[in-house]
Amino acid sequence: MATDRDWADGYLAQARADLAAARHLGTAECSVLAMLLQMVFEKLAKAALLRSGAITFAAARSSHKGASRMIAAMRLQRGLMTPMGGPHVWHAAFEVVEALERAQPSLAQGGAQLEYPWEETTGIKWPERDLVIAARLGNARSNLAAHVSKFANQLDRHFDSIFP
Amino acid sequence: MKPISEVARELADAHRVEDPQTRSVFLAESDSEVRLVEVSGSVGDSGEVLPFRFAARPDLGVPYASVVVLLSEDDWRRIERGELELPQGWGRPEALKKIA
Numbered sequence: 087m088a089t090d091r092d093w094a095d096g097y098l099a100q101a102r103a104d105l106a107a108a109r110h111l112g113t114a115e116c117s118v119l120a121m122l123l124q125m126v127f128e129k130l131a132k133a134a135l136l137r138s139g140a141i142t143f144a145a146a147r148s149s150h151k152g153a154s155r156m157i158a159a160m161r162l163q164r165g166l167m168t169p170m171g172g173p174h175v176w177h178a179a180f181e182v183v184e185a186l187e188r189a190q191p192s193l194a195q196g197g198a199q200l201e202y203p204w205e206e207t208t209g210i211k212w213p214e215r216d217l218v219i220a221a222r223l224g225n226a227r228s229n230l231a232a233h234v235s236k237f238a239n240q241l242d243r244h245f246d247s248i249f250p
Numbered sequence: 251m252k253p254i255s256e257v258a259r260e261l262a263d264a265h266r267v268e269d270p271q272t273r274s275v276f277l278a279e280s281d282s283e284v285r286l287v288e289v290s291g292s293v294g295d296s297g298e299v300l301p302f303r304f305a306a307r308p309d310l311g312v313p314y315a316s317v318v319v320l321l322s323e324d325d326w327r328r329i330e331r332g333e334l335e336l337p338q339g340w341g342r343p344e345a346l347k348k349i350a
Contacts, residue, residue: 131300134302134303135300135301135302137303138301138302138303138317138337139303140285140301140303140317140337140338140339140340141299141300141301141337142338145298145299149298149300150296150298151294151296151298151300152298152300154293154294155293155296155298155300155302155320156300156302158269158290158292158293158320159302159304159318159320160302161268161269162264162265162268162269162288162318162320163304163316163318164264164268164307164310164312165307165310166304166307247305248304248305249302249303249304249305250303250305250315
């Protein structure tokens, strides 16, 4: 019978694979990049939750707001993010994690979202063309995608010391 | 070593500095780790109780592991009404000790 730790390791491993795919893809298909990055942070959060030992597997698996709550909890911990450069360095990445979370289909409430088209008064919209956070990540004049990817990489690298 | 209650108060004070919108901090009883329930105006409603465990940091004056549950004010009211539950083993909300 698998333990919560086993499941946490599985989520962490898949988050790493998702992150590798995001890096490989780059900003060519910005909505797919956004979806992959959302998946990375969601899986990292589920791994962290399962490592807490204070939540059932079912509750961790079904959580939708774990990523933003993980970031908020990390920001409270004195010195925790110092090895990653400190929390202020990653302010833009934190905002992106929250925006990606809000754009999950399960939280978007029929509005703009990461995966499927949606309808507005002006017609049908879809993520690759119309999702604001995806466009921001795909903007060639911005280094936001690289910044968020680097934050995910740093979080992955320090994950075991942050969430033992 | 400092008692858990003292470390908990230090953490609560430090967390309030990091998040000035912290409304209340509660301590759940444990003899091995610091268990904090923090109610903040800076986090949105989630309808979920999401505990994150952080390692002990003796180098930073935190000799115990700590587990933090961040709640919005509405989520906290749902806890009080019994619509959301604290993590297993943390007791009932009325048994929490308010430390900040």
